[in-house]
Amino acid sequence: MARTHEGHELQLEQDIEYERRTWIVQRIGWAVMLFIILAALAGLFGSGPLSNARTAAPDGTLELEYQRFGHYKSPESLRLKVRPNANGGKELRIRVGTDYLNNVQVEQVSPQPERTEAAGDWITYVFPVAKPGEAATVTFHVKNDKVGPISGWVSVEGGQRAAFKQFVYP
Amino acid sequence: MEVVLRGIAIYVFLLIIFRITGKRSLAEITTFDFVLLLIIAEATQQGLLGEDFSITHALVLITVLIGIDIMLSLGKQRWRGIERYLEGLPLVIVENGRPLEERMNKSRVDEDDILAAARQTQGLERMDQIKYAVLERSGGISIIPKE
Numbered sequence: 001m002a003r004t005h006e007g008h009e010l011q012l013e014q015d016i017e018y019e020r021r022t023w024i025v026q027r028i029g030w031a032v033m034l035f036i037i038l039a040a041l042a043g044l045f046g047s048g049p050l051s052n053a054r055t056a057a058p059d060g061t062l063e064l065e066y067q068r069f070g071h072y073k074s075p076e077s078l079r080l081k082v083r084p085n086a087n088g089g090k091e092l093r094i095r096v097g098t099d100y101l102n103n104v105q106v107e108q109v110s111p112q113p114e115r116t117e118a119a120g121d122w123i124t125y126v127f128p129v130a131k132p133g134e135a136a137t138v139t140f141h142v143k144n145d146k147v148g149p150i151s152g153w154v155s156v157e158g159g160q161r162a163a164f165k166q167f168v169y170p
Numbered sequence: 171m172e173v174v175l176r177g178i179a180i181y182v183f184l185l186i187i188f189r190i191t192g193k194r195s196l197a198e199i200t201t202f203d204f205v206l207l208l209i210i211a212e213a214t215q216q217g218l219l220g221e222d223f224s225i226t227h228a229l230v231l232i233t234v235l236i237g238i239d240i241m242l243s244l245g246k247q248r249w250r251g252i253e254r255y256l257e258g259l260p261l262v263i264v265e266n267g268r269p270l271e272e273r274m275n276k277s278r279v280d281e282d283d284i285l286a287a288a289r290q291t292q293g294l295e296r297m298d299q300i301k302y303a304v305l306e307r308s309g310g311i312s313i314i315p316k317e
Binding site: 008010012013014015016018019022023025026029030032033073170 | 179186187189190191192220221254258259260261262265273276277302304314
C-alpha cells in the first residue's frame with residue numbers, strides 16, 4: 001500500500017489511494033441509500049404498491065386483502081370480503097388457520113364475532129348476519145409476533161381456502 | 171437475546187451509514203444538524219427498545235453498546251489496520267496556500283469552509299496565509315498558518 005507523503009512536513013498518516021477507494025465506496029453507498037428509499041416508496045419494506053396484495057378463494061366465496069410485507073410487532077390488517085352467494089345463513093362462519101394465528105396477535109376483529117370456536121387446525125369466528133345473502137366485510141387487526149416468512153389461510157365455512165404468504169421484517 | 175441483537179444491528183448500521191456519508195456528515199453542528207441528530211436518536215430509540223420498557227432491558231442494552239465500543243477500540247489497538255476502516259484517515263486539502271480541488275470536491279468541502287475554519291481557529295484572512303489545511307477524521311478542518 002503506497003503511502004504518499006507529498007513533500008509536506010506534517011506528521012500524519014495519509015493514504016491517498018485509500019482515500020480514493022473510500023470515495024468510490026461512499027458513492028456506491030449513496031446509490032444503495034437511494035435504492036433503499038425508492039424501494040421503501042414502492043413498498044418493499046411494507047405499505048406500498050408492492051406490498052398491497054389481494055387473493056381469493058378458488059371457488060369465489062371470499063376475497064382477501066393483505067400486506068405482503070409486515071413489520072415485527074406492528075399493527076396490520078386482513079380484510080375479508082365475503083361474496084353474497086357465500087353468506088346464506090343466519091350467521092357467517094369464517095375459518096382462520098391456527099398456524100397463522102400462532103404467529104400473530106389478534107388485536108381486534110370488526111365486526112366483533114359473536115363467539116369463536118376452536119376446531120382442528122383452525123379457529124372459527126362466528127358473526128351474526130343482518131341481511132343473509134348480501135356481501136359482508138370482516139377485518140382482522142393483528143400484530144406480527146414472528147419474524148420471517150409466515151403463511152396462512154382463511155375460508156368461509158363450506159367454501160375453499162384463500163391462502164396467503166407474508167414476510168415480516170424485524 | 172433479542173436486546174443484544176438489536177444493539178449490535180443498530181450499532182453496525184449507524185457505523186456503516188456514517189462512514190458512507192463521509193467525514194463531513196454531522197461534523198459542523200449547525201442548528202439544523204442538531205435537530206436532525208435528535209430525530210435520528212428518536213428513530214433509533216424505538217428500534218432499540220421495542221416494546222420492552224423495563225430497566226433490565228435498558229441496562230443490558232447500554233452494556234451491549236458500550237461493550238461493542240470497547241471491543242472495537244481494543245481491536246484498533248491490536249490491529250492498526252482496521253482503524254482506517256472504522257474512522258477513516260486525515261486528508262491534507264490545502265498545501266502551501268493551494269487548495270487541492272479533487273480532494274475537496276470528493277470530500278464535499280469547499281473553500282469557504284476552509285476559510286471559515288482559518289478565521290475561527292487562526293484569525294487568518296486569506297487562503298495564501300494557510301500553509302496546510304487538514305480534514306481530520308472527526309470531520310473538522312485544522313489549519314496550520316504560514317510563519
